[in-house]
Amino acid sequence: MASDVSGHGAQVLVASNRGPVSYQVREDGSLHPKRGGGGLVSGLSAIGPDAGALWVCAALGDGDREAVRRGVGESGVRMLDIPADVHADAYNGIANSVLWFVHHMLYQTPLEPVFDAEFRRRWASYEAYNRAFAEALAEEAADGAVVLVQDYHLTLVPGMLRALRPDLRIGHFSHTPWAPAEYFRMLPDDIARQVLTGMLGADRLGFLTHRWAEAFTDCCERFAGGLGGTRVGVHGLGADADFLRTRSREADVEERMAALREEIGTEPGGGPRRTIVRVDRTELSKNIVRGLLAYRQLLDDRPQWRERVVHVAFAYPSRQDLAVYRDYTAEVQRLAQETNDRYRTPGWTPVVLHVKDDFARSLAAYRLADVALVNPIRDGMNLVAKEVPVVSDAGCALVLSREAGAYEELGEDAFAVNPYDVVGTAEALHEALTLPAGERAERAKRLAAAATALPPAQWFLEQVRALREPAR
Structure with a gap:
């Protein structure tokens, strides 16, 4: 489902697992769109209809997949039909059952986690899922475009996208806490490094609080040799x-x-x-x-x-x-x-x-x-x-x-x-x-x-502006 901005490339792109619209198949076979809200929707609206914006998201259900197959879609949205089994392994098997649990410190450690061969199989799906996003963003972005990648589902995208399109201004925003280093190191060493270096492919990383930003920085210093040239900022999303x-x-x-x-x-x-x-x-x-x-x-x-x-x-x-x-x-x-x-x-x-x-x-x-x-x-x-x-x-x-x-x-x-x-x-x-x-x-x-100090539209625009600023 390609957008109508792909001819010359989008100037501002958002990538997230869930998009601004989802589809249901009605009994008569027609597709019914349901539109969502939230900070990203407000933010993209705030930059105006002529800004050349594109939202890249995953098809999450049968209705979404059918919409992709029929070529039905919203202007400014590209929905990715990632194979359902790959998405399930990446989304439930890794993002929600591993990364979410690590960052929220939810494991009952006498019994879990167990990083076995099945975990490695699911991790390969997580890599494939992130790669699908990176390739779509690389294909859709105009020269020097701003790309805002969202959350723990897509931690590998910045590094993958940087390899494909070094001209882009890439940001990543974490909507979750970030685990303290002593808990984050529960992940297998190579996986922990892969998550950190994936995110460090961004020009700038955003967090909701100073506490989470400092925890990420500490993890990078201990397990990835530091932040390199990546900047870190705090944007406390407010109520609308x-x-x-x-x-x-x-x-x-x-x-x-x-x-x-x-x-x-x-x-x-x-x-x-x-x-x-x-x-x-x-x-x-x-x-x-x-x-x-x-x-x-x-x-x-x-x-x-x-x-x-x-x-x-x-x-x-x-x-x-x-x-x-x-x-x-x-x-x-x-x-x-x-x-x-x-x-x-x-x-x-x-x-x-x-x-x-x-x-x-x-x-x-x-x-x-x-x-x-x-x-x-x-x-x-x-x-x-x-x-x-x-x-x-x-x-x-x-x-x-x-x-x-x-x-x-x-x-x-x-x-x-x-x-x-x-x-x-x-x-x-x-x-x-x-x-x-x-x-x-x-x-x-x-x-x-x-x-309400930083309402959703301002929260989004603040990140776009920060990404467009030249690195100091």
Whole structure:
């Protein structure tokens, strides 16, 4: 699926596993496009329609592959029909089961990882997947074009592309944390070097926080002989305030607020109940299970909150093709049910859990939030921590893990927690719930300002400008 800018070559190119559009095959055989949003979409829109931009992405499902075969596509998008088995090995077998686990430090090391012959077979698929991107970018880019490669799925692309097109200005951005050197060295030595040297093929590398940038630099100094000529920058992706504030006032959000208020109910005396809100994918690093345990600890330690507070927990299924994620989702549901069985009264359900993804309902929960609970084990940024203070009607308190990237910008006005400390998190929830309304509103105002300091379009344009600057 080639774009209409390929005749003379694109001036700005983005490469990512997932693109801005996906396709479904309808019963009548027609293709239905579904368009996505996010920072990259905003950024490419911001550079204008005449900038000669191209997005290179992978075909992720049967609908996408059928669109490629039929030559159906969006202007400015090239979708790569990488063989499904190669993509599965690269995406699930390496990117999500190895690199994600390393950077989020998720392994249960007595049993995993095991870097055996099957791992090496999958790594060959990861190389092939990255090579397909590099070759497509090399084919589509104009002389001296800017190329922005995204995330841990495509760590080898910068080096491969540099070999094919040394004239290009190549950037790579990591949306995840970067593992500390002592954990990163868990990878086989040759694989660790290959990842680092692949990324060092870029002119410039971007990270969400100084902490992750410093961890990468340390890995390079210890295992790759340093950064060479590659520059490193930090761009803390912020929330899109204009979009969130407008979208959260639409009719479907108002409808879901009414439904949530019905589920939350009122205190025995008739006043509104307080809400502790979390909105996450059931991603292992999000720490939903310990969040539920902390809420249960709050009800044990502070019985005065029984019937006065509800934990509104949205845990949207993620990566359900991996058994460990299915098991984690089931544990979240079991624990929520167990908490409700233990504490429920005729007029009070302690945990309101939803597992079906619904963006309008998420925004409704943001608006109703008295406290936002964001307690990841480890997170590159965590945009939920930035979005809730922007949308919350009365201003919310933020209970935030010190291991979230967002802590670097928001920690001063949040209630910081060690994500492993359930008792400490329960106490932080109590402190957040008892924060006087005036102070809560002031904190929320400062949180919203920090959260929106670098909105998505500016985040993207800042990287494009930095790449176009001559190396010092």
